[in-house]
Amino acid sequence: xxxxxxxxxxxxxxxxxxxxxxxxxxxxxxxxxxxxxxxxxxxxxxxxxxxxxxxxxxxxxxxxxxxxxxxxxxxxxxxxxxxxxxxxxxxxxxxxxxxxxxxxxx
Amino acid sequence: xxxxxxxxxxxxxxxxxxxxxxxxxxxxxxxxxxxxxxxxxxxxxxxxxxxxxxxxxxxxxxxxxxxxxxxxxxxxxxxxxxxxxxxxxxxxxxxxxxxxxxxxxxxxxxxxxxxxxxxxxxxxxxxxxxxxxxxxxxxxxxxxxxxxxxxxxxxxxxxxxxxxxxxxxxxxxxxxxxxxxxxxxxxxxxxxxxxxxxxxxxxxxxxxxxxxxxxxxxxxxxxxxxxxxxxxxxxxxxxxxxxxxxxxxxxxxxxxxxxxxxxxxxxxxxxxxxxxxxxxxxxxxxxxxxxxxxxxxxxxxxxxxxxxxxxxxxxxxxxxxxxxxxxxxxxxxxxxxxxxxxxxxxxxxxxxxxxxxxxxxxxxxxxxxxxxxxxxxxxxxxxxxxxxxxxxxxxxxxxxxxxxxxxxxxxxxxxxxxxxxxxxxx
Numbered sequence: 001x002x003x004x005x006x007x008x009x010x011x012x013x014x015x016x017x018x019x020x021x022x023x024x025x026x027x028x029x030x031x032x033x034x035x036x037x038x039x040x041x042x043x044x045x046x047x048x049x050x051x052x053x054x055x056x057x058x059x060x061x062x063x064x065x066x067x068x069x070x071x072x073x074x075x076x077x078x079x080x081x082x083x084x085x086x087x088x089x090x091x092x093x094x095x096x097x098x099x100x101x102x103x104x105x106x
Numbered sequence: 107x108x109x110x111x112x113x114x115x116x117x118x119x120x121x122x123x124x125x126x127x128x129x130x131x132x133x134x135x136x137x138x139x140x141x142x143x144x145x146x147x148x149x150x151x152x153x154x155x156x157x158x159x160x161x162x163x164x165x166x167x168x169x170x171x172x173x174x175x176x177x178x179x180x181x182x183x184x185x186x187x188x189x190x191x192x193x194x195x196x197x198x199x200x201x202x203x204x205x206x207x208x209x210x211x212x213x214x215x216x217x218x219x220x221x222x223x224x225x226x227x228x229x230x231x232x233x234x235x236x237x238x239x240x241x242x243x244x245x246x247x248x249x250x251x252x253x254x255x256x257x258x259x260x261x262x263x264x265x266x267x268x269x270x271x272x273x274x275x276x277x278x279x280x281x282x283x284x285x286x287x288x289x290x291x292x293x294x295x296x297x298x299x300x301x302x303x304x305x306x307x308x309x310x311x312x313x314x315x316x317x318x319x320x321x322x323x324x325x326x327x328x329x330x331x332x333x334x335x336x337x338x339x340x341x342x343x344x345x346x347x348x349x350x351x352x353x354x355x356x357x358x359x360x361x362x363x364x365x366x367x368x369x370x371x372x373x374x375x376x377x378x379x380x381x382x383x384x385x386x387x388x389x390x391x392x393x394x395x396x397x398x399x400x401x402x403x404x405x406x407x408x409x410x411x412x413x414x415x416x417x418x419x420x421x422x423x424x425x426x427x428x429x430x431x432x433x434x435x436x437x438x439x440x441x442x443x444x445x446x447x448x449x450x451x452x453x454x455x456x457x458x459x460x461x462x463x464x465x466x467x468x469x470x471x472x473x474x475x476x477x478x479x480x481x482x483x484x485x486x487x488x489x490x491x492x493x494x495x496x497x498x499x500x501x502x503x504x505x506x507x508x509x510x511x512x513x514x515x516x517x518x519x520x521x522x523x524x525x526x527x528x529x530x531x532x
Contacts, residue, residue, distance in 0.1 A: 039468045045184045045475035048468075067184065070477055073224060076236055104236045106484060 002095040006033045006051075009103045018090045024099060025049040025086035035101035042086040044068045047075035048105040049085045054098035061088050061097070076106040121145035125152055133157075134165045135172055135443065135516075136197060138302065141417065142514035147458075150174055150446035159430045167197040170420075170439040171432070176450040176471055178430060179442045182421060184476035189421035189440055191217050191478060196300070196517045197420055197441060208315050214361035216369070216478055225350035227481060230366065233281050233341050234485045242277065246489055249276050250496045257528060262507060265526045270378040273493060277485070278370045283340025284328065295321045296372045299364050300518045325363045326356065341366060368518075373415040374486045376520030378493060379510065380413035381405070383524060384460045386506040391462045399498060405462040406490045411470030412460050417445040417519045419474060445519060447471040501528050 004027050006014040018027030028036045028049075037048035044067045053061050058081060064072065068087045072078050085099060121140075125133070125148030133149060140146040153160050153174045160172045173179050182189045194217050201207065215226035232238065253272050257263065275289035284292075298317050301307035308314045325342070332338065333346040345351045345362065354362070385392040385405075395401050421440045426433070434440065448470050449457040455464075473480035480486070497504070510524035 037468055039473075040180065040475050041466075041469055043180060043184065043475070045180055046473075046479055070220070074227065074231065074477065074479075074481075104484075106236060 002090050002092055002097065004028075004090065004094065005096070005098040006035070007098065007100040008035050009101050020091055022090050023086045024051065024088040024090060024094075024097070025084070027090060028085065035105075036085060037105045038086060040086075044071055044084055044087055047071040047084060050075050050078075050102050050105060051083055051085045051099040052079055052102070053081045053083050053088075054100070055081060057094070057097050060093055075102075076104070077102050119148075122148040125149045130157055130160070131163070133160065134162050135174075135446075136162070136165050136167055136170070136441070138305075138514045138516050141516050141519065142512050144512055146417075146445070146516075147449070150443060150449065154446060154450060159432045159434075161432070166199050168200045168439065170197070170441050171434060172446075173429075173440060173442050174446040174450075176447040176453040179444065179447040179471055180475050182429075182440060182442050183419070183474055183478070186219055186477055188424055188427050190219050190424050191223070191419075191421060192219055193217060193422070195419050195421075195478075197418065197439075199302070208311070209318070209357065209360075211355055211357035212361045212364075213355075213358040214365035216365050217361075220477060223477065226362065227477075229344055229348035229351045230341055230362070231481050233339075233344060234482045236484070239484055239488055242280070242485070243488060243492065245280065246273070246277055247492050247496065249273060250493045254493075254496050254500055259528055259531060262525050262527050264523045265382055265504075265506075266375070266379050266510075266521050266523050269493070270375040270521075274371045274375040274378065274489065277374075277489060278367070281341050281370060282328070282366075283332070283338055283342055288324075291321075291324070292367055292371055293375070295364075296367045299368050300372070300515060302515070305514050306522075321363075322356075322360050325360065329359060369480070370482055370485075372518055372520065373480075374489050376415045376513075376518065377410055377413045377486065378490060379521045379524050380415070381409040381490060381494065382504055382526065383506055383510060383521070384409055384412055386504065386526075388460045391460055392503075395462055396498070396502075399495075401462050402491060402494055403487070404464065404467045405494070406487050407467035407470065408460065408462050408464055409490065410472045410486070411448050411454070411467070413519065414445045414448045414470075414472050415519055416472070417516055418443050419478070442474075444471050444474070500531055502530065502532060504528050 001017050004016050004018045004024055006028055014033045016027050016031045023042055025036055025038050029038050039048045040046040065087055068084045072082055135149040158175045163169050173182050215223050250273055253269055271293045275293050278292050279286055279289040297307050303311050303314055328342045329346055332343040337343050337347045395405055419442050423434045423436055423438045423440055425436050451457050473483045505527045507527055508525045510521040513520045513522055
């Protein structure tokens with residue numbers, strides 16, 4: 001279990017206990033946290049689970065996969081800390097992770 | 107499945123019988139007449155169950171593989187290294203012996219692979235960015251309101267012509283920076299692009315080429331106006347000024363114009379008609395929507411799934427590859443049947459039913475996945491959302507009075523016309 005902090009674009013915070021092995025995307029969708037669409041269901045095949053990883057957590061969350069980078073290439077308002085949340089697997093090491101949502105998923 | 111649907115499945119059904127009586131290796135799901143009659147479903151139902159990756163050796167479009175299950179389609183869609191979009195993404199009849207291609211050099215970014223695809227797509231994507239959609243929203247609403255206010259009450263009319271074509275053509279004309287009075291040229295050209303000669307829209311290949319010449323000349327003039335002016339923010343201006351596209355060949359420019367014409371108009375047009383049709387066929391769902399308008403975004407996604415405005419996308423294998431136990435050879439044609447993936451009950455519960463409050467309505471394959479995923483998907487959803495918000499302010503019901511006339515195409519899944527009556531206003 002890890003607590004993931006989801007921050008909506010307007011600043012609303014949602015702290016969720018997320019099961020190990022789930023993705024950060026699943027932690028939001030399965031708990032009804034708004035702001036993540038996840039149209040493809042977690043295959044890095046769209047870009048509708050786009051989040052910004054808090055800079056303090058960049059090392060712990062790792063690098064974008066090739067396919068993820070390819071999809072983020074076409075997303076809107078991509079920053080250096082942009083990730084597809086379906087590609088970040090929750091582990092105890094991510095306890096306290098903060099991710100922020102973009103204004104809209106595109 | 108609803109009782110009515112179950113009864114229909116049990117009743118005599120020549121289309122179903124034909125699909126199941128054909129030897130599997132002779133099954134050809136591409137026949138456009140099946141799509142015109144809305145009878146293609148049985149082939150796909152059978153293929154998903156018996157041969158989810160299936161080879162048709164002979165068809166009007168040459169030999170091809172069919173991929174019919176949702177997850178397999180997604181796997182092909184995202185593997186652009188193995189399954190190339192070049193030279194084209196729509197099934198076309200092969201050239202007859204001695205025949206030469208009449209649009210040599212035609213290219214469009216949907217039919218390109220990375221990296222060239224990426225830079226061209228990025229050149230046009232600002233037109234449908236969240237910022238631009240915020241600007242377009244009020245304009246679409248104003249136009250939708252005017253169109254709906256002008257509809258006859260208690261009198262039969264064609265919803266396709268009066269609403270779906272009008273509104274989507276207005277939006278596309280704005281995106282292209284064209285005069286509004288020319289908007290219906292776009293719907294016509296869009297239909298010509300995807301039409302097979304001899305079936306209504308155009309009679310011969312020569313006639314089709316003649317119309318293309320007018321279409322090309324029109325957009326060449328737009329380009330010439332934009333390229334010599336300051337950037338204006340419309341699609342043509344973006345293409346004429348972006349470093350990635352400003353040096354395109356004329357045929358590459360024309361190809362991209364075709365892509366944006368069909369992608370920007372036809373798909374939304376047909377889903378808009380489909381939404382009225384589906385709600386009319388499913389009065390319980392219509393009642394649900396009227397009782398809870400917050401279901402509108404979910405209804406829009408469900409309609410996009412249910413309609414599947416493009417039935418397929420085509421790929422070409424770049425190497426010999428084993429896929430789901432089948433040996434696909436280099437240069438084989440691989441067709442992803444989106445229309446079938448959206449009816450795959452392994453991924454979508456009760457897929458034949460239209461259910462506007464599904465648990466995950468955005469889980470559909472109509473926009474495709476991977477780098478070619480529909481660039482205008484949010485604009486499509488916005489137009490559908492707005493038109494329904496405006497409909498619900500005005501009309502308690504829209505009655506479809508006859509089965510719509512469907513497009514004869516295995517690519518565009520849509521409606522030529524649909525007669526409706528609006529009995530009264532609020």
